[in-house]
Amino acid sequence: MGIVLIFFLVVNAYLVEGFDAQRSTKNFTVEYVVFTRSNAIEGHTVSLSNERGLQELFKQQNPTRFISHGWRGDQTSESCNLIRQKYLTRGDYNIFVIDWGISAQNLNYVQVALDSLEAGKQVASFLDRLNEEYDLDFNNTYMIGYSLGAHVVGLAAKHATRGKVNTIFGLDPAGPLFTAADPSIRLTAKDALYVETIHTNAGFNGFSKPIGIASFFPNGGTHQPGCSDFFGSCSHQKSYQYFADSLDVNYKFFAVQCSELIFKVSQKCKSTGNVARMGGEPSNFGRGVEGIYYLTIK
Template sequence: MQGSIVLLVLGLTAAFAAPLLEDDEWVLVPDEHMQLRLMNLKDVEFQMNLENRGSFNVVFRLYTRENPKEGEIIVPGDAESLAKSNFNPNNPTRIVSHGWGGSGNSNTIRTCREAYLYRGEFNIIGVDWSEGADSKNYIKARNNVNEAARQVAQLADFLADHGMKFNDLYLIGHSLGAHVVGMTAKKVTRGKVNTIFGLDPAMPLFFEKKPNERLAVGDAEYVQTIQTNAGVLGFDVPIGDASFYPNWGGDQPGCGIDIAGTCAHYRSWAYLGETIKETPDEFIGVKCESYQSIVDRYCPYKGVTGVMGGQPSNHSIVGVFYLPTAKDTPYALGKFYQ
């Protein structure tokens, strides 16, 4: 699957591609300029083994309606920092992680923070693992996912010890951050996370056959993915209980010439933010027979629909879904099928 998508992106002909991929497996890896490079997987694995996982601290900032723009730093294990904050265990908690090259001021965190606090009373916690994610070396940043997840899990367990209910906890992550929250949910010890929203989970150096190393079904009571740059920067196959593919999961309207796929990759958090706010038009997808329907770009309406994202999440929405969007915000088109 990955090989065929690599060929599509690079525009290689089948005649040239066959000998290229005959003996080796190749993957697309973004470089420091977020441009994609074709690399031999054997070489990548060798480099990953050489790269030392960084020693870094994750910073957690709490936002509530009492402090919607200035985050309060919470330190896992420090009960005083929590007691002095606006954290309210009676309110639902949303922990949001940025991806590669991001920080505590990333658009993913800001968009989710604003959307949830517009909607109601929440504890929004931004995960700033920029010390591990800001490396110009993608391989090193990918290697830091587990350490970031360990620290986020430590925070979640700490909050549970101070009244937070795991049934009120959602984890949200974009790109590499989607795997951070997936691995976080695997590592928590006080309960099981209610919902994970994986926003175009990163594909480079993550593999379908290794769910224990990435976001996967079963990490939470419910896992939903929004896959907007499938097969390039984002994961191609469905990896959630429900997987939505806006505009077939590839080029997104309004992105223009998006060769590297970054615009489409970023649309996932923009779509989720809009689904959380109360809007007259919803992101309604039609259920497809399988992922092959997405590949074939043929998913006729057969009476079953599902709403993408939203607050609260709907655990009954399961399967693969297609929906179109507008090219500008508001992106939702509501009921588009006949």
């Protein structure tokens, strides 16, 4: 996703005029592409109104992972493919790729941002349905969202009524229109038992604030090595690439905890002495990981 700075300012000014779910088009249906070890290459598409084949694929005893693309994406997006493949290389998971591309591929970012609120609510209903009919274990469920998708999964977990999702990974959560938004319409640290955000283009395409229980800022969180594009899409995309890499069994990103005030002012880390792993499987839930973390990735 590439958004010029001027557009960033325009849409945030638009936010002041009013940004709420009532302005969503609400005329699209979210679909879910299911992958398991038995169908790791070709997914099976289901929806809230068409669950045919889900009973044969879904295994209640296996961990469940939801993955959402961002603006201009759909089920075929690199963010979804990379993460899905890494999980199924590790083990047998119920993987649900959230496909709201019928809205997300709209060139009008403002409308897509509004529609993300509706997408999140639809995913919440699907979560509740899975729990009611297929015994989905919320405590064994993670939700991973890139860019606007981070807000989609946050809203889904926020609005689910039958349980609390264990972990959310917000991969460079979208900033434009959301930076000053009310917490009720975006990802927050309270949406799951553990919420981790990875910031790679903070203040541009990505959210500038640490909005997870733990928030990781690789290389300072704004610009990533090897990226030279003016619009920041390369640095933005590094968030899901880093996360996918973190799922490799022998690949770990270790970060040091920083003083929040020092980090915000100087973009440098004054270490507290605490160290935590960014991303990975399983998540940091229950390990006491919280606050701001800095790491260098070359």
